[in-house]
Amino acid sequence: PEGDYEKGKALFKSRCLQCHVVDSKATKTGPTLHGVVGRQSGQVPGFDYSAANKNKGVVWTRETLFDYLKDPKKYIPGTKMVFAGLKKADERAHLIKYIEVESAK
Numbered sequence: 470p471e472g473d474y475e476k477g478k479a480l481f482k483s484r485c486l487q488c489h490v491v492d493s494k495a496t497k498t499g500p501t502l503h504g505v506v507g508r509q510s511g512q513v514p515g516f517d518y519s520a521a522n523k524n525k526g527v528v529w530t531r532e533t534l535f536d537y538l539k540d541p542k543k544y545i546p547g548t549k550m551v552f553a554g555l556k557k558a559d560e561r562a563h564l565i566k567y568i569e570v571e572s573a574k
């Protein structure tokens with residue numbers, strides 16, 4: 470199901486913004502998510518990824534982000550992203566909607 474942009478925006482702010490931006494190239498604790506949809510994992514220039522994230526070799530799409538964000542450590546064993554995941558499918562759908570829109574601007 471299609472996520473809700475406004476709900477995704479609020480979730481991004483409360484769960485992701487401490488470590489990621491999506492609307493610029495800025496690096497925080499995590500790599501920018503600007504342009505992340507359609508990009509291969511581990512490709513933000515200059516970001517010091519873990520080998521696990523760098524070598525995952527997945528293209529971030531609506532589907533792969535949906536799986537990853539449920540349980541990041543399961544999807545990428547060895548990731549240094551300290552985030553437990555979003556277990557609620559509807560929350561992931563909202564979040565991905567927001568990321569898709571913002572990350573393409």
Ligand code: HEM
Nearest residue numbers: 484485488498499510511512518519522548549550551552
């Ligand atoms: C990596 C999304 C929360 C820190 C990533 C990647 C994505 C992502 C898609 C892979 C990027 C790539 O391959 O270029 C999200 C979303 C979050 C979230 C949507 C909220 C739901 C967080 C939080 C932190 C964090 C709260 C910090 C406490 C990191 C770090 C990496 C990363 C350090 C690099 C991992 C590595 O190199 O192993 N995140 N993240 N993220 N994230 Fe997050």
